[in-house]
Amino acid sequence: MNASRQRLTPALVLLMSIATGLSVASNYYVQPLLHTIAQQFDLSVNLAGFIVTVAQLGYACGLLLLVPLGDMLERRGLIVVMSLLAAGGMVITAFSSSFALLLLGTLITGLFSVVAQILVPLAATLADPDRRGKIVGTVMSGLLLGILLARTVAGLLTQFGGWRTVYWTASLLMALMAVALWRFLPSTRQSVSLNYPQLLRSIFRLYAENRVIRTRAYTGCLSFANFSVMWTSMAFLISSPPYNFSESQIGLLGLVGAAGALAARQAGALADKGKAKLTTSAGLLIMLASWAAIALGAHYLTALIIGILLLDLAVQAVHITNQSVIYAQKPEARNRLNAGYMTSYFIGGAFGSLLSANAYHLAGWYGVCAAGALMTLVNLLIWWRGHRFENV
Numbered sequence: 001m002n003a004s005r006q007r008l009t010p011a012l013v014l015l016m017s018i019a020t021g022l023s024v025a026s027n028y029y030v031q032p033l034l035h036t037i038a039q040q041f042d043l044s045v046n047l048a049g050f051i052v053t054v055a056q057l058g059y060a061c062g063l064l065l066l067v068p069l070g071d072m073l074e075r076r077g078l079i080v081v082m083s084l085l086a087a088g089g090m091v092i093t094a095f096s097s098s099f100a101l102l103l104l105g106t107l108i109t110g111l112f113s114v115v116a117q118i119l120v121p122l123a124a125t126l127a128d129p130d131r132r133g134k135i136v137g138t139v140m141s142g143l144l145l146g147i148l149l150a151r152t153v154a155g156l157l158t159q160f161g162g163w164r165t166v167y168w169t170a171s172l173l174m175a176l177m178a179v180a181l182w183r184f185l186p187s188t189r190q191s192v193s194l195n196y197p198q199l200l201r202s203i204f205r206l207y208a209e210n211r212v213i214r215t216r217a218y219t220g221c222l223s224f225a226n227f228s229v230m231w232t233s234m235a236f237l238i239s240s241p242p243y244n245f246s247e248s249q250i251g252l253l254g255l256v257g258a259a260g261a262l263a264a265r266q267a268g269a270l271a272d273k274g275k276a277k278l279t280t281s282a283g284l285l286i287m288l289a290s291w292a293a294i295a296l297g298a299h300y301l302t303a304l305i306i307g308i309l310l311l312d313l314a315v316q317a318v319h320i321t322n323q324s325v326i327y328a329q330k331p332e333a334r335n336r337l338n339a340g341y342m343t344s345y346f347i348g349g350a351f352g353s354l355l356s357a358n359a360y361h362l363a364g365w366y367g368v369c370a371a372g373a374l375m376t377l378v379n380l381l382i383w384w385r386g387h388r389f390e391n392v
Contacts, residue, residue, distance in 0.1 A: 012185075019116070020140075022170075022177055024116045025146035026086055026150075028231075029153070029166045031232065032235050036163055047099075049233075051102065051103065053350050054106050058107040062113070062114035063117055069335075070122070071199065072199060074187060074189045076181070078115075079181055086109050087174035087175045089112060120139050121338045132272065133320075136320065136324055140268070148254040149254050151254035153166070159248045213341070215385075215389070218379075220344060223283075226287060226372050226376055228348070228356060238253070268324050270321070279317055287379075290308075294311065
């Protein structure tokens with residue numbers, strides 16, 4: 001393992017960060033395009049929002065069924081194959097001539113883009129223990145930047161060649177990244193004496209036996225639900241009066257979220273210093289405060305920008321801290337721990353997307369903000385009840 005750690009150079013960390021961002025971005029290119037796709041396929045707001053839900057449900061299935069394989073199979077080969085399959089899903093989306101085919105491509109891409117969640121525990125395994133939180137924070141910043149910048153890239157590319165151009169470009173980049181990962185990732189295999197069904201069952205056992213892991217999974221689930229609640233309906237808000245933004249302008253708001261994500265990078269370093277509880281508590285309180293600014297954003301762009309910054313900062317800080325704490329619980333089972341945690345995380349995202357589309361349909365932007373604030377209050381209650389069991 002020490003030999004492997006020596007290969008975790010800054011350049012390799014950067015490559016892994018870009019790869020995680022590029023793979024997870026494939027699920028989020030669609031968000032600023034929902035209005036355009038809804039018009040082309042003659043979809044209602046609810047059906048258009050369902051595209052995002054399918055992507056996140058596919059991702060959740062991949063997390064539960066594919067990510068644990070990282071504790072069993074050779075990881076570099078697994079990462080490369082999954083990257084190519086995710087690229088194939090985007091090709092199907094680019095070719096889609098019907099809503100059903102669009103959903104199929106979205107589902108395949110979501111299922112295999114969980115390659116990002118094999119790269120993150122791999123980075124944790126290769127890192128020295130005293131730098132693990134910082135390395136995880138860097139790679140996870142790449143992941144969240146991918147989610148956020150996907151909107152910017154998708155909006156800009158749509159202006160030049162239509163929404164299908166987004167998926168052609170993304171599939172090509174994903175294939176090229178697979179080649180780079182095959183060339184530069186070290187070959188690693190985790191020794192585990194379990195077959196595949198036992199491997200899957202062990203995920204539930206790990207969470208059933210450890211309250212710290214369960215609490216962190218709950219806070220991650222509800223945090224990402226908050227994130228999805230805002231971003232799913234954002235395109236509907238700012239493509240309508242008083243904003244009337246184009247796809248490229250909607251995508252540029254992803255840069256605001258990216259700034260918030262980068263500001264949260266130090267959460268991992270704080271976790272390394274034993275301040276995980278403080279980081280989590282502060283993050284959840286900032287998350288709650290962000291919804292007041294987001295609500296004002298219905299009419300004031302400055303308030304909306306401040307709210308986006310605060311929400312994305314808080315979600316990323318809580319997320320990085322959660323992963324740092326969870327990875328320290330069972331080092332030999334990091335892929336399974338990550339599978340369980342990220343499954344709950346993206347189930348939260350899928351629920352948030354579904355809730356957001358329906359809240360916007362029933363009560364507009366203020367209904368969306370009320371749903372987000374209520375979930376944050378529930379999250380704070382769960383954290384308050386569970387944090388005393390941690391020794392971090």
